[in-house]
Amino acid sequence: MDSKEQILQKSAEAKEIFLPHISADPVIFGFDQNELKVLLVRMNYRKQWLLPGGFIRKDEDLDEGVMRVLKSRAGVTNVFLEEFAVFGKKNRSEFYFEDFDETLFQKQRFISIGYYALYNSADISPVMDDVSEACEWVYLRDLPTIELAMDHREIIEKALLTLREKISYKPIGYNLLPEKFTLSELQKLYEAILGKELNRGNFYRKIKNLGVLKKLDEQRRGGAHKSPDLYSFDEENYVKALENGLNNW
């Protein structure tokens, strides 16, 4: 079965199972080599990259749906997905399935609900589904060099902006670090999310003032320089800060 036949077959099934006009697109961020990356898929049908999104079943809640979509398209489970924006331009997806006529389920107008998650990608490999030929992490710095389908570049950019805004008042993304980490490693995470270099002294002072870190009686050994102190999270204060934000009135 070639990729077009496969898409037609999926369309027939989809009409029975899924709600029309609604899709979900998860933006899964990972952190690796001091850089952010995002999880993308490429279908057999067309050589553009896509977010691992999909449709919502008539018989499931939206929250269940996006988790199922992410699992089926990329093998990803156990992430905390947060809705961040809805993409509803009327012509946003009209060119992707241009080889098909209007009866194709996948070609209709979709309003897509954008979710993001921060994913500890350390030892887990994404698993692609049967309509894809690739499911991979792509570094944010490489995004300008690849072709992204529809408005998926805009969705990723908006997710990143949300992350930047969020990190200004909540200690997010710390699950991307190992259990014990140095302040320098934490600074790299902030720099990757904010997309800019930070002054080391200012950063150390501010981050300590948040009150979410616990200094351990251990150092990171093995480097050429003085062994830096290791930190972990003060679990209780961290959860509190996640719930209430960092500025209390």
Add this chain to the structure above:
Amino acid sequence: MDSKEQILQKSAEAKEIFLPHISADPVIFGFDQNELKVLLVRMNYRKQWLLPGGFIRKDEDLDEGVMRVLKSRAGVTNVFLEEFAVFGKKNRSEFYFEDFDETLFQKQRFISIGYYALYNSADISPVMDDVSEACEWVYLRDLPTIELAMDHREIIEKALLTLREKISYKPIGYNLLPEKFTLSELQKLYEAILGKELNRGNFYRKIKNLGVLKKLDEQRRGGAHKSPDLYSFDEENYVKALENGLNNW
């Protein structure tokens, strides 16, 4: 035409015009007598209160749609609507139109996109549409005493939580105040949004530190006590803080 005939007629029109399964619900907050209120409608059909929401046309962008809905249901224009959450439980609206069968457009499953706005309600009266018998501001403190349809109470609560989180890192809601205001008036606004009393000294100190206020060479006269200073916004810093948040890394 009674209210049921009217709903059936609307259903027939709606099938032609609107996307199925998608609705938008705007939560419009006003500030009055030092208290927050929310804009609600009540249909002829049923004595429960509703957000002034509606459906999205097949030929309009989502953003256009929600503005049109709000204008047509409540006469409200010129507000900055911000999407804050999506409500997608599969049975969220199944009981509202219980007197009708499944062919009714309005009775199908809807995934609703929630928007909120802060509205200066000073001298504008809401205008109701032809399926409603009321379109009114309801004080938040009165919400526990009224009947709200479907999950609209949950939508309002979630909007309020969003507002609370937002005000911890952005100077929002200042458009609810007159151009010149006292610090005491500003404190009342924060207290209304946060749902708690604030210590006056702490509040004054923190709010001045944000750098978004300009002290005027005028006082509010006429009270029994010492005339308090008037403030307005430092436009430039205010816009900057709205864009970048209050904590820069």
